[in-house]
């Protein structure tokens with residue numbers, strides 16, 4: 001049934017059927033907007049909450065006659081999209097907020113030149129509350145810093161329409177446009193009405209008379225500013241900005257993105273529709289100042305509602321104080337004044353809090369008695385579930401081995417971590433080896449630095465882990481740096497054959513492209529050997545051999561690479577089925593007497609290794625055990641057994 005629904009959605013996303021209504025994720029709506037705009041090229045590097053844009057486009061690439069690519073990283077993705085634009089094709093690239101940082105080196109100069117004749121749109125999905133990110137970055141500042149027109153959809157329908165229009169703007173002014181979504185737009189669903197698809201069917205051609213370079217810089221910078229003035233003029237009359245509410249409101253909410261929906265909700269709950277106005281902005285850089293001004297009076301009270309930083313609030317103040325110098329000025333409240341929380345994700349209650357504080361209203365969403373009861377029942381009935389490596393995950397085995405090797409005779413050892421499933425070592429596993437964890441590739445960069453500190457008395461073993469996709473994305477330059485500077489460090493690549501954390505997208509080490517086509521896999525082992533450093537490859541499920549190889553490498557001076565290779569547990573289970581039937585011999589199990597009070601259950605922590613309270617013994621939950629068989633090796637008593645299911 002799920003499969004059937006997916007197939008319908010797959011066909012519909014590329015269907016030329018104006019007027020058709022389809023339930024779409026925000027990210028799918030962005031993909032549909034790009035299809036309606038007639039894109040021919042789409043690129044991305046996977047990252048939550050942006051992944052479904054390219055996934056949606058890749059699902060229909062053949063029907064929509066577009067080329068899609070999971071690029072090595074976000075900078076390359078942007079450059080590949082720009083090459084299409086330079087050749088006259090419309091192109092889109094998408095990324096999460098932290099991915100924009102990787103792309104920035106190119107993005108900062110992108111509007112110092114023209115785009116090509118083909119429109120170029122960058123979609124960045126911010127993650128307020130950092131549900132799946134390392135920070136609550138607000139990407140809108142990049143639009144201001146690097147003079148990129150910025151659009152912020154407030155609904156899923158608008159996400160489609162804005163993406164589509166962004167290409168018109170881009171081509172009209174030969175300028176790259178940034179569309180900023182947030183998790184709640186990207187990952188919510190709503191009915192979306194399809195429009196017509198532009199079948200541009202352009203032929204790609206780079207006119208050699210064109211020249212793309214930011215040099216001469218000052219001349220190009222002036223031209224960039226002139227273009228942004230034109231953009232401002234277009235934004236002044238944009239249908240993505242509007243006012244709703246009474247003619248003379250007591251309070252005017254200025255908002256963008258999800259702030260609009262939360263404000264509507266708050267006003268409805270407070271039943272103050274007759275006293276509050278909403279100035280909803282969809283084009284947020286450059287600000288459509290004349291449009292904004294037409295709805296404000298010198299004695300207006302303004303509450304700014306926006307996701308993450310006080311971006312609108314700051315620029316509104318800047319504009320009013322510089323351009324509206326006729327004495328009295330509106331009062332502006334928001335994150336800067338503490339009326340709206342300046343960390344975390346917005347919600348209607350936060351907006352209600354800001355409004356009630358400003359207007360002196362008393363509002364309680366529920367009776368106190370209800371809240372007490374809800375807290376009591378939640379506490380007693382909702383089971384706490386830890387984050388955990390999946391059953392059968394090779395990373396659990398890898399960290400087990402790393403811990404065994406490092407902790408054998410050294411208590412000050414630690415692992416420099418990275419971004420990927422393996423961050424769960426820090427968040428949930430009993431090994432807890434990971435002590436640094438920032439952005440993609442930074443674990444390897446830090447290790448290349450720690451490995452040079454021996455001259456200052458640093459004598460701890462230096463180890464970094466990264467995933468296979470991260471190896472190609474950002475870790476490789478750090479490893480090269482370590483080798484080049486004779487850094488004393490061991491780099492472990494946890495190669496599970498996929499970008500597993502974001503949903504198994506391909507990467508340069510795999511043999512399938514975004515559209516399912518066959519591509520040339522890059523042999524990571526050969527790459528590392530070509531660096532000229534010692535390289536070992538081991539199967540993390542072969543604990544003894546992996547331990548020996550890792551110990552030997554760590555003892556060696558200089559830079560070393562260890563590839564721990566084993567297919568992701570979920571992929572292996574889906575593709576190959578279980579390898580073993582695994583069970584605990586109850587009579588053999590030491591129960592509470594076991595090391596660390598249940599070694600397998602509290603330290604190894606495979607979710608399938610559970611505790612039988614009645615018998616006070618460990619047992620294996622066959623419903624979730626993937627039959628990887630690794631836990632057999634970790635029981636000090638030999639109480640865990642396995643029998644092969646592979647004939």
Ligand code: SF4
Nearest residue numbers: 589590594599600635
């Ligand atoms: S590690 Fe072995 S002995 Fe210890 S609790 Fe688990 S099954 Fe029992």
Ligand code: SF4
Nearest residue numbers: 392606625626629631
């Ligand atoms: S075999 Fe052991 S380690 Fe593997 S999934 Fe089952 S319980 Fe977990």
